[in-house]
Amino acid sequence: MVAGGSVAGLLCAREIAGKGFTVLVIEEDYEIGTPEHCGGLVSLSGLEELGVIPFRKTFDHMIESAEISSPNGKSFTINSKNQKVIEISRRELDKQIAFQAQKNGAVIKVRTSFQEITDSGIRTNEEKIDCKLFVDARGVSSLIHKDRTGILSSAQYEIYANWIKKGKVEVIFDQEKYPSFFAWIIPSGEGKGKVGVAGRGIKVANTLDNILNERGGFSTIRKIFAPIWIKGPIKNFVEGKTIIIGDAAGQAKPTTAGGIFTSGMGGVYAGQAISEFLKSNKREDLEQYQKKWTARFGKEFEKQVLARKILERIDNNTINKLFETITPDIINEISEKDDFDFHTGSIVKLLGLKGSIKTAQTLIGGEIKKLLS
Template identity: 30%
Template sequence: MYDVIVIGGGPCGSVAAKETASHNLKTLLIDKKQHIGRPVHCTGLISKRAVETLKVSQNSILNEIKGAYVHFPNGKRITIGTQEIKAYVVDRETFDKELLLEAQKKGVEVNLETEALNICGNKIKIKQNGKTKHLTADVFIGAYGARYSKRNLFTSLPLPKKILYGLQITAQYIADDKNFVELFFCSHYSDCFFAWIVPINKELSKIGLACSNAIIAKKGLKNLIEHLKCKPEKKPIAGLIPIGPPETTVSGNILLCGDAAGQAKPTSGGGIYTGTLCSQIAAETVIKYLNGNGTLREYEKRWREQIGKELKWGMIAHQTLVKLNDTQLNKLSNIISQPSSIALIKKIGDIDYPSSLIKRFLSIPINWKDIIPILFDSLS
């Protein structure tokens, strides 16, 4: 009998489990994988804030990022950068393992190669060493990521609004500046998102994209590799990015967090900061509840207060981007490249909270004049 069982040993599961165990709750974390963090389905770009909050060790950090080159369909490249470190590239395998180790140090029991099959009341059916058995817990935290084909076995909770298909290679690519990421907004690579180059060092980069389906993603990546004339190191890795949280993320004694709850940022697909922020809130709610204060529903209210509006604005920005064709993207590049826009991005751009920039951008009269026709075009 456990107080809490956490399903999933990714960053969100480990953060939640560490917190509940730190408050003397008997916590079990299960993961169906044999090796935590493998295979890697992520670029590992996280903000400086996330590195500090999650106390990421130097062992996990591969590179520092200070800015971005943004490419548009007409070949225009806009440089947005500062001298400051804005983000880091982390090695996801090391990062995930270290977070799990921290949780174990606080007393979390970890069962790997253990798959959750079904939850009914306070019983969970699991598969371990080829055998099924039942465990019991007062509360379950579902941090089982994006591949939730088994979601309906756990709960009747609705699914996130949209799934993006990510595809990425690690390739030899001589970056212009190893501290700058490159973003490509162009239908040749993605039908609904963007393509990226995230340098690991001067010679090696993670090159990828996200699209509305796997076939388009494959074609887009082929086009990008041809354009960059780069040499892939290994086979591409694929992963899903759920965006747009469902209406509810709590059902009975089950709380969902991270990708399972569609908490990644719709503007960038980054889910580590937002997901772990929510999993920390999930754990705090469970601690209060099991100590006889409050209800599990408070989780829903609290995480939405923290980042609900941010994710809603992100979804609006995403839906608008989806509708823009290459001509409209080129028009947008004219607005973004204005010195006032670049200055604004440098001043208030924040990869974890992009909505402030979107709102401020719309508040510049000259931008309204230029943006409104594009928005009307794209929404019609």
């Protein structure tokens, strides 16, 4: 039984069903892929590892550049062609993976919500269902009662505006307007895309309205409000008969809250481990899920959590000073060599740590060595 019909839950179901086991996916919303919380950025290599070759309807376009702006308006542009990042329709991606899962034998039901765990399985809003294992893929909502300090409010509007350029992502830092996070613009084509913002202790709707009113000349097509998790993975992915995956397990990147690949691999690893456990009934087979995910992403996420702590400590003046230290060589190195899915290296370079710049040393103190190790 899998609760949550998003990327992680559907990939988990695909893996289990592919080994010949019975699996039911329940999704509380009326449609797989709705509402579309995600910005929709993912690397082609990440999708390939997830076992997804995007359909034409899923693939929007390649991202060619990312413009990063500081509070005082200074900016630099990273050429992202080598990283092969694409903007996809999350609605269509989820449906594509749902189709894979269904072809393998999984059953999917929408408008069906998880209520509670019972002695023999779970109870939904419709019925009691017996199951050997319960997979929690319900997203950030599962974390709200565990640790609210890891949650930020976010808003993302889908808009039409002639200032959105196809292939160009924008990221805007301002610790006064978007404390502990940033604002973003992600194109889904020429003149259309998603504009979003997250931050600690701000009214995200008002903040996003201010961003759009400053830019002007836009029409809003859809508004989405959703919490994001930025504190990294939870301690235990397996608790008794419950297996926790995706955003519910904190598998979204602490730096950006993006998680198509990292959460998706959580679903894949969990599905593989569950399949082995159902064959062997050995607990150690089930525990391979967390071991595999941690071996792959654990160190990167630890560094991203450190980078996030740094971001939460610095003010606009410091950000402006750091932007002044970014050289064309640093930008070129990030453009040519860095990895979208493992991007701590980029953060180290942008913070000026690689060159041991005094501003960064004073700012971060003893955390430098941890980030560089």
